[in-house]
Amino acid sequence: MSFAVGLVAVAVFALLAPTLQIMARARAWPLGPVTLLAIAALVSHGLGVALGIVSVPQFRYWDAASIFAFCVMAYVFAFGAVYKSVSLEILLGIVERTGRTAPLSEIMERQVPGLFQGRISILVDRGLVERANSGFVATAAGRNLAGRVGRLRRAFGIGDTSLYDFSN
Amino acid sequence: MNMLPGPAQAAAIGLSIAFPLLLLCYAHIPATGGSGRRFRLGCISIVVLYAVACIALPGQRQFDDVLGGLLLLGTAMMFCYILFSLLAWGFTLTLLTALVQAKHPLTLEQWAEAYMQGGDLGTFTHNRLKLLVGTGMVITAGGRLAPTATGVAVAHLAKLIRLSTGLG
Numbered sequence: 001m002s003f004a005v006g007l008v009a010v011a012v013f014a015l016l017a018p019t020l021q022i023m024a025r026a027r028a029w030p031l032g033p034v035t036l037l038a039i040a041a042l043v044s045h046g047l048g049v050a051l052g053i054v055s056v057p058q059f060r061y062w063d064a065a066s067i068f069a070f071c072v073m074a075y076v077f078a079f080g081a082v083y084k085s086v087s088l089e090i091l092l093g094i095v096e097r098t099g100r101t102a103p104l105s106e107i108m109e110r111q112v113p114g115l116f117q118g119r120i121s122i123l124v125d126r127g128l129v130e131r132a133n134s135g136f137v138a139t140a141a142g143r144n145l146a147g148r149v150g151r152l153r154r155a156f157g158i159g160d161t162s163l164y165d166f167s168n
Numbered sequence: 169m170n171m172l173p174g175p176a177q178a179a180a181i182g183l184s185i186a187f188p189l190l191l192l193c194y195a196h197i198p199a200t201g202g203s204g205r206r207f208r209l210g211c212i213s214i215v216v217l218y219a220v221a222c223i224a225l226p227g228q229r230q231f232d233d234v235l236g237g238l239l240l241l242g243t244a245m246m247f248c249y250i251l252f253s254l255l256a257w258g259f260t261l262t263l264l265t266a267l268v269q270a271k272h273p274l275t276l277e278q279w280a281e282a283y284m285q286g287g288d289l290g291t292f293t294h295n296r297l298k299l300l301v302g303t304g305m306v307i308t309a310g311g312r313l314a315p316t317a318t319g320v321a322v323a324h325l326a327k328l329i330r331l332s333t334g335l336g
Contacts, residue, residue: 003232021334033335053169062173066236069243077246079333082326086259087296091305094315095323101314104297112293116280119260128264135273138264146268149261157195158203158256 001056006064009048010071016040017075037079041072086115174233177240179221183214184244190214191248203256211245 017040024031031039048068052059082088093111094102120136123129128142138146153159173181191210194200200209218241222229254261266283267274274282280289297313300306305319315323330336 003235018332018334022336025334025336049169059169060232061169061171062177062240063232063236066177066239066243070239070246073243073246075333077250078329079335080250082329082333083335084260087299088323088326090293090296091300091315091319092323092326094306094313095320100320101312104308104311104313107297107313108290108293112289112296113280115259116263116289117276119263120276120279122260123264129267132273135275136267136279137273138268142264143268146265149255149265153255155195156191156203156252156255157206158252 001058002052002060002063003067005048005052005056005059006067007071008051009044009064009068012047013040013044013068013072014075016044033079033083037076044068044072086112089115174230174236175225175227176218176222176229176233176237179225180218180237180240180244183218183221184240187214187244187248191252203252207249207252210248214241214245 017037020036020040021033023029024033024036045065045068048064049061052061052064090107090111093107094100120129123142124131124136127139128145129136130139131137187210190213191206194206194210200206218237222234222237263279263283266285267279270278270282281287284291297306297308300319301308303318304316305322306313306315308314
């Protein structure tokens with residue numbers, strides 16, 4: 001029964017999370033998509049636990065929490081995969097074209113530079129990068145974040161190209 | 169309400185905490201290969217250790233307990249993968265680190281060059297396309313790109329996920 005309570009909480013999350021995303025866009029809330037997902041997860045988990053305490057005499061918290069955490073993380077995983085994936089943007093760009101075909105040169109010369117500029121706008125909007133004359137420079141917040149990322153990359157032995165390594 | 173995890177669930181919680189530490193250790197062993205391979209190796213190691221724990225722990229195993237533990241492990245792996253992939257393959261984050269490493273203002277073109285460490289956006293495009301071609305989602309012929317049936321299905325699935333998660 002505790003697993004079932006966890007699944008009820010998952011259903012609440014699956015309804016609440018997209019509702020919050022849509023409302024945030026419609027009402028221009030100053031909250032990022034990840035923050036909204038975290039709020040939805042906390043609220044639905046709290047409701048699930050309350051439901052379990054009230055309705056299941058031998059409610060086992062970790063049974064409910066395990067299935068809830070797994071399903072919510074799978075949701076976040078899928079959300080992250082479609083949210084800002086460059087590969088997926090390229091694929092969707094081709095599929096949405098008439099005749100479902102695109103010249104490679106056009107993707108290289110127009111679509112990818114467009115994605116590049118879109119990401120720069122995100123960095124500027126978040127106050128991590130600012131315009132300086134005809135160029136761009138990192139703000140103090142941007143330098144701090146880049147420093148933390150660099151330390152984590154070095155600790156985990158991750159390169160700094162962001163390219164996929166097909167050698168293995 | 170029972171807040172105590174079962175023995176297998178407790179083992180899974182412990183292994184979930186140990187997972188990033190294991191990845192840190194693997195980062196210092198050259199034989200573990202690139203970041204993607206290292207992450208897969210970490211996942212396999214954790215699952216094997218969980219199986220060993222399930223066999224070695226005293227007392228009889230309960231199905232609920234083992235299932236809950238597996239779900240917790242799966243959650244930890246997905247969570248770590250999201251963070252790990254952001255560090256390893258994050259486009260926006262790498263743009264920021266490239267700008268900071270340059271230590272002076274960069275124009276859009278210089279930034280693209282710094283990001284690709286001497287290459288250009290064409291190299292980046294080819295890298296992302298290699299993923300799409302390698303997974304059988306896109307085929308190239310005569311300088312044009314076209315999605316395969318798998319690619320079209322993935323694109324439709326991505327649109328469905330975007331719609332159902334409130335991303336539009």
